[in-house]
Amino acid sequence: MKHKISVTVNGAAREAEVESRLLLVHFIRENLRLTGTHVGCDTSHCGVCTVRLDGEPVKSCTVLAVQADGRKVSTVEGLEQGGKLHAVQEAFTEKHALQCGFCTPGMLMTCSALLERNRKPSEQQIREAISGNLCRCTGYQNIVKAVQYAAEKLP
Amino acid sequence: MKTDAKICGMGHSMKRKEDPRFIRGKGNYVDDIQLPGMLYMDIVRSPYAHAKIKKIDTSAALKIPGVLAVIDGPTLEKYKLHWMPTISADTQMVLPIDEVMYVAQEVCAVIATERYIAADGADAVEVEYEPLPVMVDPLKSIAPGAPVLRKDKKDKKDNLAFHWEAGDRGACDNALAKSDVVASQFVYLPRIHVASMETCGCVADFNSAEGKLTVYMTTQAPHAVRTVFALVAGHVGLSEERIRIVSPDIGGGFGGKVPVYPGYVIAVAASVVIGKPIKWIEDRMENLQADSFARDYHMKVELGANKDGTMTALRIKTIADHGYTNASANPMKYPAGLFSICTGAYDLKHAFCEVDAVYTHKPPGGVAYRCSFRVTEAAHAIERVVDVLAQKLKMDPVELRMKNFIPTERFPYKSVLGWEYDSGNYPAALKKAMDIIGYEALRREQKEKRSRGELMGIGVCSFVEIVGAGPSKDFDILGLKMFDSAEIRVHPTGKALARFGTKSQGQGHETTYAQIIAEELGIPASDIQVEEGDTDTAPYGLGTYASRSTPTSGAAAALAARKIRAKAKTLAAHLLECSEADLDWVPGKFFVKGVPDKAKTIQECAFAAYTNMPQGMEPGMEATHYYDPPNLTFPFGSYICVVDIDRGTGEVKVRRFVAVDDCGNIINPMIVEGQIHGGLAQGVGPALYEEIGYDEDGNVFGGSFLDYYVPTALECPKWETDKTITPSPHHPFGAKGVGESATVGAPPAIANAVVDALSHLGVTHVDIPITPEKVWQLLRKAGAAE
Numbered sequence: 041m042k043h044k045i046s047v048t049v050n051g052a053a054r055e056a057e058v059e060s061r062l063l064l065v066h067f068i069r070e071n072l073r074l075t076g077t078h079v080g081c082d083t084s085h086c087g088v089c090t091v092r093l094d095g096e097p098v099k100s101c102t103v104l105a106v107q108a109d110g111r112k113v114s115t116v117e118g119l120e121q122g123g124k125l126h127a128v129q130e131a132f133t134e135k136h137a138l139q140c141g142f143c144t145p146g147m148l149m150t151c152s153a154l155l156e157r158n159r160k161p162s163e164q165q166i167r168e169a170i171s172g173n174l175c176r177c178t179g180y181q182n183i184v185k186a187v188q189y190a191a192e193k194l195p
Numbered sequence: 196m197k198t199d200a201k202i203c204g205m206g207h208s209m210k211r212k213e214d215p216r217f218i219r220g221k222g223n224y225v226d227d228i229q230l231p232g233m234l235y236m237d238i239v240r241s242p243y244a245h246a247k248i249k250k251i252d253t254s255a256a257l258k259i260p261g262v263l264a265v266i267d268g269p270t271l272e273k274y275k276l277h278w279m280p281t282i283s284a285d286t287q288m289v290l291p292i293d294e295v296m297y298v299a300q301e302v303c304a305v306i307a308t309e310r311y312i313a314a315d316g317a318d319a320v321e322v323e324y325e326p327l328p329v330m331v332d333p334l335k336s337i338a339p340g341a342p343v344l345r346k347d348k349k350d351k352k353d354n355l356a357f358h359w360e361a362g363d364r365g366a367c368d369n370a371l372a373k374s375d376v377v378a379s380q381f382v383y384l385p386r387i388h389v390a391s392m393e394t395c396g397c398v399a400d401f402n403s404a405e406g407k408l409t410v411y412m413t414t415q416a417p418h419a420v421r422t423v424f425a426l427v428a429g430h431v432g433l434s435e436e437r438i439r440i441v442s443p444d445i446g447g448g449f450g451g452k453v454p455v456y457p458g459y460v461i462a463v464a465a466s467v468v469i470g471k472p473i474k475w476i477e478d479r480m481e482n483l484q485a486d487s488f489a490r491d492y493h494m495k496v497e498l499g500a501n502k503d504g505t506m507t508a509l510r511i512k513t514i515a516d517h518g519y520t521n522a523s524a525n526p527m528k529y530p531a532g533l534f535s536i537c538t539g540a541y542d543l544k545h546a547f548c549e550v551d552a553v554y555t556h557k558p559p560g561g562v563a564y565r566c567s568f569r570v571t572e573a574a575h576a577i578e579r580v581v582d583v584l585a586q587k588l589k590m591d592p593v594e595l596r597m598k599n600f601i602p603t604e605r606f607p608y609k610s611v612l613g614w615e616y617d618s619g620n621y622p623a624a625l626k627k628a629m630d631i632i633g634y635e636a637l638r639r640e641q642k643e644k645r646s647r648g649e650l651m652g653i654g655v656c657s658f659v660e661i662v663g664a665g666p667s668k669d670f671d672i673l674g675l676k677m678f679d680s681a682e683i684r685v686h687p688t689g690k691a692l693a694r695f696g697t698k699s700q701g702q703g704h705e706t707t708y709a710q711i712i713a714e715e716l717g718i719p720a721s722d723i724q725v726e727e728g729d730t731d732t733a734p735y736g737l738g739t740y741a742s743r744s745t746p747t748s749g750a751a752a753a754l755a756a757r758k759i760r761a762k763a764k765t766l767a768a769h770l771l772e773c774s775e776a777d778l779d780w781v782p783g784k785f786f787v788k789g790v791p792d793k794a795k796t797i798q799e800c801a802f803a804a805y806t807n808m809p810q811g812m813e814p815g816m817e818a819t820h821y822y823d824p825p826n827l828t829f830p831f832g833s834y835i836c837v838v839d840i841d842r843g844t845g846e847v848k849v850r851r852f853v854a855v856d857d858c859g860n861i862i863n864p865m866i867v868e869g870q871i872h873g874g875l876a877q878g879v880g881p882a883l884y885e886e887i888g889y890d891e892d893g894n895v896f897g898g899s900f901l902d903y904y905v906p907t908a909l910e911c912p913k914w915e916t917d918k919t920i921t922p923s924p925h926h927p928f929g930a931k932g933v934g935e936s937a938t939v940g941a942p943p944a945i946a947n948a949v950v951d952a953l954s955h956l957g958v959t960h961v962d963i964p965i966t967p968e969k970v971w972q973l974l975r976k977a978g979a980a981e
Contacts, residue, residue: 062311066310066311085900086392116218129219136866136869141444142447144217172907176389180876
């Protein structure tokens with residue numbers, strides 16, 4: 041069965057007819073061709089598929105596309121605004137918080153949400169906030185540093 | 196001396212050139228590739244560890260709209276593609292004809308128009324199995340009279356995949372027998388999985404009009420894959436010049452993306468048969484359950500010593516569980532990898548080690564987990580047994596190590612098992628680690644805590660790595676010598692394109708290779724474009740694993756750049772109307788000796804190579820170098836960690852972790868530190884959490900992220916890293932390689948810390964992963980659990 045959905049993705053209204061079972065991550069990646077959001081585990085453990093749904097970070101492999109109907113989705117592609125990188129994007133490069141880059145989009149979405157609800161998170165708060173996002177390359181330390189750096193840089 | 200920041204040669208913490216695309220979500224990973232008319236493949240896998248396939252009923256699957264084909268063993272048999280070699284020259288089914296040999300083995304594949312429909316098709320395939328007896332225990336499998344597993348191998352009478360040994364058995368036995376004390380310990384390193392965040396997959400695209408096959412795939416060794424495809428599929432018309440392997444951005448490799456898995460081959464076969472591009476992407480459970488595993492070494496380790504602590508002899512006997520086939524990615528001459536580095540940092544006069552590799556009904560084992568060549572196993576064995584010996588001798592583990600380190604003045608050092616260690620300074624690294632962590636104060640703290648009943652341990656590990664494979668006289672994979680390559684083209688405007696036989700999976704080659712060339716030529720690293728992974732354009736090489744990129748391709752980059760610099764010098768002399776002997780070089784320009792203003796920049800020389808070369812000179816400014824290393828390199832380090840143990844739950848908490856690494860001269864300190872951080876996390880994982888286990892029927896535990904516990908930011912401590920620098924004397928710029936060091940060194944440091952915390956309770960060893968339950972059981976046995 042197909043459903044007509046309308047979703048605001050990175051500020052732009054998108055409409056589509058989708059199957060009930062279509063996962064939000066596949067809607068984003070395959071219907072909209074926004075491939076910055078990745079798939080890592082299918083079981084909501086790894087967090088590489090993290091996007092923001094009405095501002096809240098969610099694992100888009102565990103959300104159906106139909107559940108996003110009438111809501112706002114933001115992905116890594118929406119972080120850069122008017123040619124200016126988001127503070128967490130700048131910070132990830134500055135502090136070498138990424139290596140293979142596969143977890144990076146999800147990590148950036150989680151971290152951007154963290155900094156909106158807590159402007160000066162402690163190291164422990166950062167570690168807790170990203171504990172649903174696995175990274176196999178960095179050992180996390182530089183991600184923590186990057187979030188602290190972004191917190192300082194945010195206006 | 197460092198080049199200035201504009202050039203950004205060696206030693207600069209240059210920000211990574213690959214980052215701008217990754218932070219914008221503009222990477223290009225295999226699942227991002229979308230070709231016109233592309234179809235999807237999903238694989239039906241075996242629920243049994245050993246069974247006869249009685250029937251595969253595809254009728255229901257083929258009725259689903261959008262399902263186009265089901266490919267099974269008999270389909271591939273028609274093309275003689277149902278078997279393939281492993282990279283260790285063993286054999287492996289691509290798809291079975293009538294028997295499955297492990298849980299999650301590929302049984303057949305469904306091709307459909309959409310991803311979800313392919314999955315529906317795979318669900319609808321009905322396979323009738325007749326379960327057969329299962330052999331999961333390698334110790335039983337190797338016993339005389341055990342049923343033979345690999346009946347496909349003619350005349351095979353046992354389950355031995357191979358036997359390998361190194362050293363003088365008799366002399367070692369003798370020396371151990373004469374030793375005052377012998378520390379003896381069984382050490383098991385369980386199966387673990389690299390679990391890179393991106394699983395494996397490919398898009399196979401056979402263009403029948405051109406007869407050309409392009410495969411976009413998650414591979415760390417694209418050239419080797421191309422040659423293997425040509426060798427095994429030549430009979431169906433795939434010829435090497437018409438095979439193109441493209442390794443796009445890779446979401447972590449760690450060795451797990453070296454093998455050629457059946458899924459790739461099925462996708463290729465399906466594309467050839469159907470004539471359309473086929474995408475196959477594993478899901479996480481397939482990745483964890485079916486792709487090749489690391490470790491699974493059962494080791495008996497014995498270390499002899501005199502009463503004063505002088506080590507006399509080391510003997511290690513290993514049974515290695517290789518599962519259904521030997522899928523190791525090891526050099527042919529070294530089927531157990533470089534395990535004979537097991538004498539580690541110590542000056543041992545006698546040593547012997549042997550490995551019996553055994554078949555069982557488990558997925559293929561023997562690949563890497565951020566350490567390709569069994570160095571982690573070797574380091575764990577020696578570093579653990581040194582602590583057992585220290586406990587036996589009632590010596591401080593640091594004192595015992597210091598007493599037995601290879602003396603610094605003895606490098607290059609020839610080890611009793613045959614390696615020539617290029618350079619080292621082991622006491623310096625350990626001393627530095629002790630100073631940073633405050634070793635003596637920690638021992639005092641431990642004593643106080645122990646008197647209050649609190650459990651705190653300090654663990655030391657001084658490891659030696661052996662990387663940069665390798666010299667062609669000894670190192671090859673399926674006959675391909677393990678050199679690697681660089682090709683540099685300097686454009687008329689002085690910018691450059693450089694291509695390599697290796698393939699980054701996150702290590703930052705686009706940045707570090709550019710810095711090497713910048714150092715040699717003075718062309719700013721930001722002006723140098725680095726490309727890897729496309730076999731149609733990159734020079735041939737064996738790929739990236741085993742910390743080999745800097746020792747091999749990095750060396751090739753420097754030597755190719757030096758060829759260009761030599762040509763630039765001729766051009767500069769031509770432009771300045773002087774002799775080459777009159778010229779001096781500072782990075783970026785040649786100048787007339789004593790007249791610094793009379794100079795030509797490298798960019799001016801490049802322009803002249805295309806516009807104003809001397810009579811008779813070959814135009815252009817390009818060079819290629821294939822580097823055959825004269826020896827391996829031997830990075831090392833000393834790690835010290837502090838753990839606290841909860842007496843109520845048995846939980847181990849790593850409080851501090853100090854890592855002092857020595858990887859020779861450093862290209863980019865920021866990237867080296869990042870490699871060490873990541874390696875440490877991949878040391879904490881196996882030490883405390885990660886294991887792929889099996890029940891007696893061959894069913895897997897740890898087959899999803901629900902129960903294969905990859906450490907999160909909460910399990911990883913704040914790493915404290917530092918370094919010593921002992922350049923490699925034989926590498927063109929003194930570098931050694933660093934990617935795997937921390938994963939080799941961290942697990943024994945943590946294990947030693949846990950045992951140290953429990954030593955007063957009579958505990959001498961605990962196998963990794965050191966789960967709360969294991970610790971709690973030890974505490975309960977000692978009457979010390981809360």
